[in-house]
Amino acid sequence: MKGSTVALTSKRPAWMERPTWYGLSLKGLALGFIVLAVLYPFVSVVATSLSTDREIVANGGLVIWPTDPTLDAYRVIFAGGDVTRALVNSLFVASIGTVASVCATVMMAYGLSRRGVTGGRFILMIALFSMLFGAGIIPNFLLVKELGLYNTFAALILPGLISAFNFIVLRSFFMGLPSELLDSAKVDGAGDLRILLRIVLPLSKAPIAVVSLFYAVGYWNAFFNALLYLDDTEKWTLPLILRLYVLQGQPMAQGEAFAGDVPPPQLAIQMAVVVVALVPILLVYPFLQRFFTKGVLSGAIKG
């Protein structure tokens, strides 16, 4: 008995009191409530996507536990081809965009983290300026058109290739690396590229993972730029399709149906599209989660 108490207390810092049963219960309740609050919408979305129309109507909307689960909604959305195509487009934009953005951000951040770079401060100020003031929709639209990027995937990637926030996170981290390490590499004859690739990057896995995730999520969610810059529906990304499906159930769409139009998709189909849009990012998170806290904090508190 005594031994177990010692073992228990040994896991706590010396200054921490022994937890009380009601304290633990309260924490458990609070955490349980938060987990439920997070899980409830997700579970209801998945459950509704697996429900029949009749069940959805009987429940007055979202379903929590489908009694007669069916994959019909998924069959419908994948049979149409538009969701599949948009999924492929989004994967393409997110993967290419993330790689391009991370490469560009790493190089810019590394370059501007070194002392003595000509014009470095000016470029840094411009980057910071872009965090405070955006050009606006119309100037960006005109820029994209003039650069010949209109109706290409590049329009979703190039205008926002480097995010000032991500750039600052990485630059701050790079500046915190011991300068002796980099200097010794230089003495050994390594150039900047070699130092970046062989020393800096291996030490920066955490912040780079985080920045990659930020970029990936941003590209995956590309909606407004896709709406403005992509004319061909075959190039549409998943968020555009998602919005189209989700809003179709609104009365606006019903207003079209007087002469026997195609009825709007049911809630199950809408939720199925939501699930399809959620899953890829959801799959990425667990692999990057361990880097997350470390990566953000390391960039955030050093400067």
Place this chain on the structure above:
Amino acid sequence: MPASRRDLLRTGLGVAAVGALGTPLLAACGGGDDAGGGSSNAGVTLPNYIPFAGPTPDLPASGEVPPGYYTYPKSLVRSVSGTPLAGGTVKATTMTFLPIPPPRGENGAWTEVEKRLGGTLDLTIVPASDYDAKFNTTVAGGDLPDMVLYSAGLNNVPQFAEATCVDLGEYLAGDKVAEFKNLAAIPTVAWQNCVIGGKLYALPICRNITGGSGFVNMRFFKELGIEDHTRLAANADEFFEVAKKLTDPGKDRYALIKFASTTLFAHMFRVPNNWRLDGGKLVAARETPEYKEAVAFIRKLHDAGVFYPGSEGFTGVQRGNAFTAGQVAMIYDGLPAYAGHWTNLRAQHADNDPRPFIPFGHDGGEGVCWQDNIMLAYTFVKKADKEKVKEVLRVADFLAAPFGSEEYELLKYGVEGTHFTKDADGNPVPSDLGTRELTVPWDKLAANPPVVYNATGGKQYTDYAHQALSSLLPIALPDPTVGFRSETQDRDGTKIAQPFNDLVKDIVNGRAEVSAIDAALDEWRAAGGDKIRGEYENAIAGK
């Protein structure tokens, strides 16, 4: 002075949305014969109406009531001779409410349509929910296509139209429209709404003129011995009693659902359509005693507990689901939603009997409805040389092919055997491929005149829908301000009305008293209501 077109979307689209509890101002897409042709538009010669000589309907058209068909016509008429494009290309931007179709080149129906057009129809399809953003950016970018649908979002429509778009009067006014037979079959009332700044600048996407007064599930009324859906009650008091009898919380059944109900009661109390013009003076609908009475009646119903609990915050889908599930006996929704309710309710329960609600007068007299669904939106044609404009209009003419024409069948159902087959009665039954490929929004560029037909609804649906339009259109009130413009309304109308509308919302939900309306009206007048009134009155007087 032209009308702002901001309200147009709220009409065609919004009739069904009708969320604006507390506002009878839902959308003034109306503009009847005597209202739309105001002084500033008086000099405009509209296209002559030349009816389409198509298959004989089962229920004839009469006045503004469209023809009705029990089954799909057996012999179709070719409405466009030759190929409109002759190798050319027309670019267009429009919106869609449906799943996106397979792209051009991978879409057999699109290819077939282009074969008939004799050229390329290059469409940019934008989700309706985001159309305004795309449209505005496209306009600002200065890269308009040959045809572009306009719904809302510009403050300076007349200036935009004058600078960028073709005056179609030169091509369509009077007898000139005869060159484009399908456009000539569009009713005059729709063309009246396309006059902007004293010129005919647009092609209408026409609708059924009125958005109606909602729907009832007669199954529940029949249980109370009420068989006549055109007269559910003799007056408001009797209706109050009926509503109480319909409500049975134990069975999770209520008479009505919130939010969607104000319009319905406004119709019962004969509230004017946005404004009432009386001897050159305008009275806003919200200022009328009828409106106050309607709000008081809704509050009385609220206090009696006949509204579905918690439905104040319901979305349109939730309201529709509650109606389908039999949780409510009446719902406000736009008449165009009838086909959807018809299908959904009957699939849910064999005894369900959805019918359009025909409003009766609160005092035993006649009710009214509003001309609030004349058009969905309209299409501008970009300025170009005459030949190009004519080419674009020939394409629009093709896309506006009426029901009963070969072109309509191609645009709506595709190619027989590939995109659809026919059932025993000759009604088209879309194949999977047809369902996928036929979602190209041709009808959001140029629309055919309305008809009453439902491929799966049969005779009963057509009878009910036709009867509803026959009953509703004669009592549909026009909005006297349509065709005229108030800059204050265009710019700030919604903002100015917001506090009033919020108050009404509070009243009908039991959070404020009806007596507070008078003070809120004073505030509305001071905040800009009187200014809006003055601007409209001046425009109507031709000042």
